[in-house]
Amino acid sequence: FGTKPIHSTYLIQKANFIGVHQFGFLERYDVLGVAEEGGVLLLNSPYAVDETWEHLPRIVQQQIIERKLKVYVIDAYAVAADQGMAGRINTVMQTCFFAISGVLPREEAIEQIKYSIKKTYGKRGESVVRRNYAAVDATLANMFEMKVPEKVTSTIELPPAVPGEAPAFVQDVTAMMIKGEGDLLPVSALPVDGTYPTATTQWEKRNIALEVPVWDPDVCIQCGKCVYVCPHAVIRSKLVDGELLADAPDGFLTADSRWREFPDRKYTLQVAVEDCTGCQLCVEVCPAKNKQAVGRKAINMEPQLPLREEGARNWDFFTKLPETPHVDTLKWNNVKNVQLLQPLFEFSGACAGCGETPYLKLISQLYGERLVIANATGCSSIYGGNLPT
Template sequence: MIKRRTQTMDGNTAAAYASYAFTDVAAIYPITPSSQMAGLVDEWSANGKKNIFGETVVVKEMQSEGGAAGTLHGVLQSGALATTYTASQGLLLKIPNMYKIAGELLPAVFHVSARSLASNSLSIFGDHQDVMSTRQTGFTLLASSSVQQVMDLAAVAHLSAIKSRLPVLHFFDGFRTSHEVQKIEVLEYDELAKLVDYDAVKAFRDNALSPNHPVLRGTTQNPDIFFQLRESINKFHDAVPGIVQYYMDEINKITGRNYKLFNYYGHENAENIIVAMGSGCETISEVVDYLNAKGERVGLIEVHLYRPFSAEFMLSQIPKTVKKIAVLDRTKEPGSNGEPLYLDVKNAFYGVENAPLIVGGRYGLGSKDFKPDDVMAVFENLKLDNPKNDFTVSIIDDVTNKSLPVSDISIDPTPEGTIACKFWGFGSDGTVGANKSAIKIIGDNTDYYAQAYFEYDAKKSGGLTISHLRFGTKPIREPYTINRADFIACHNQSYVNKYDLLAGIKNSGKFLLNCIWNEEELNEHLPASLKRDIANNNVEFYTINAVEIAKEIGLGEKINMIMQAAFFKLANIIPIVDVAKYLKEEVEKSYGSKGQKVLDMNYAAIDKGFVSMKKIQVPESWKTANDEEIKKNSEVPEFIEKVIFTMNRQEGDKLPVSAFNEREDGTFPLGGTAWEK
């Protein structure tokens, strides 16, 4: 297999890149977390980038989601291949047009960074609630589980839409995949152009509404023929699984990968398996490897083609030895007898002799982290004589008692040689931008695999940011936040009293603190819990006064270049001479238009960052440092103290369902911000 071009990018960029190749017109309207896809297509179009047809994509930004959907529909009827990018309520506003687009056999493609729907609260984060609201529209639904899959299956989506005459909704997990940065292999436009069915493209264009060959389309029908007309499209949907697999096979030939409608991963004689789709499959596959290496027989069915649901193909992939199946849905359907994927899998086994026991559960709503220990809990449940059905993982449900108990076995299936780094930053201080630059430098200039993910406070500017970077010699299949870190940096000294900064740091890990304190002042200002974490984990502790350095140089509060240089110095991944070169090249890209003075200030920040760290000699007394007694304010309302303050400490994951008793409608008391301050 020829070595392919690699590039470090996030899921949104991968989808935008692949979709641009096949698009004549993009009808767009921004909504988090899909806006970046539309923004990139708009930027590339403005710069004259050509698609595989040798044309620049025409971009139409509308004033609403409904406007974008209507424009898309009209453009398709005029014979142009059209694409849009959306999520959440934005997708729901397109549903009326989706029925028309599918019913009229128009090959649209929607790229959806799947996101929660607002209910008793609003969340901008990821799950499959929006996509599941469209499964009855007639669209083909195609799921990607990783950034690499987004690149590859986005192409499959467009190719299949053209061939099948049916629209495709290609989806991947909002934020978790859309904003995760990975080093991936890039599909080239010239090789994608060879895969297009140009006869189908011509037939589509010839069928467009035109005054040169007028027809009547979009009629109103009575009970005599409406039913028959709806049933007439069955053959098109029946053909979709074969068409999608055909194009998966074509991509497999190009890349050497092995895409199927349903991919089985695990022991060939597995007894217990999980069925899932989306980024959670990466975590599950990692645990499957871990358990099978220890003598268990487990596996995973990773769903790619969700609609039409090919029960026949799914059954052909499941080992005959399977006795129990857990189906995981990243959505919630109150009042249903089970979530959608669970019901589809159950239905697929209807009438099958010696069918396995099948249970279903929910995970990952609102981007709730789905970690290896959660997968362990699911497999532990399957070992029971009577596994719990209708369960949840990752939370504590002490009201309806649906949650699975946390597994007694905490595992770390991370491949040997993977380095995990965590950065606590302040919204708008440049930390996130610097870490995006850092991971691209590592990914694009070394043989390391690289991954980055960024957690944002909803306040964004001025709020907390946590950056998670991993790099190593083996592919990284860890779509969850870092809970075992080799390196942790804190870019804001006030955080030492607010958060558990070193939770999960490995023994002999490294900790870099940006602060104005000298060694004596550190002893005075650091809380006892942080001192104990440093001393008892043999942490190499460094400080740097990036704030003072930035002021001296003239950068004001922008400490990002200083801290980035310090990270590279401590991480020791790339020779410093090369790091300096790469960082200064990034500075030229970012600030070249702002003049030589700005460039020189940033160059100085890099040079200072390499040499301004101080290693702290950790006193033996820190191992047994005593906590100071904290006086509780008796005036703080109970909800503020037990819920809001817990959330502010970044420990909201520990809150049980019962914490929201009598607040089920989402009503919170006023005054929370005042108590925060």
């Protein structure tokens, strides 16, 4: 850090402090590519400080060792949750930064952070301010310096930005943007007329949710409200013939159909765990309560990491099952039936819990490729844009 103020915007070429607030970013971006030798890495990790090293990708371990980085670890989400602020880690990570960087004396920095909290959140009530204060006070006791081993031990390799079966354009152009390397693309790689392909969100697996919904078929009444309300179309349902499930992967859940029109079919509800944002709207809207477990419903939030691999296998199998056609057998003026229709607006970049995108998803289910949409500038032009997807 320098002694003179910065009067313009500059891209960082060498960083002596790097904060990684989402552990999953280590799998997606070269976050240490600009790290200066002897710099500091602050890592928000879901693992204990003595367990974090073994969960780092090989290339990250290598960069830490080669550049002699100091590494500090904190489970910021746990700190925030303990103070009743689940998911809100900004003040926690900010406190870590000032404690490590020395930009201000530690006591003065904490005093200024609390002043900022009071100014920013005071209108939300004293309880919100107190919880933020408590999170700040608990931060330093939960931040630890990691002892960096001398050798790389990880066998974890960075996954490709997009799957191998993605179209050529997605492989060559979109993948570069997803990795944050779009500036390296030559002009010749871009579409001549500026027309970009659609349906590309399916290839970008962001893995940003800490928790994802898990379906309980024994409690479910198959109302479709969770499918209907999901802003990112990550919850889907289908009615399929039983013989199509012969090759279903282990853990692929189904239930007997509750449709009078299709009594012999199987109902399945699946979640795209890698695309979910963890907003919990599905749980809030679910009307089916588990009578054997207080507080549980037909859909409940569970940690994403243990479910990621199985969820990806189930989703892949689910997408290969036939879609429900627009047939006259069913009426499409109710939520229960509409849940079976394929949405053509999926996995957008909208905020978690967005209230706009469910409407776009719904009209894409009802009218599909017959739609002509004129869009005005606003949120819709951001989450509906396809750069990267």
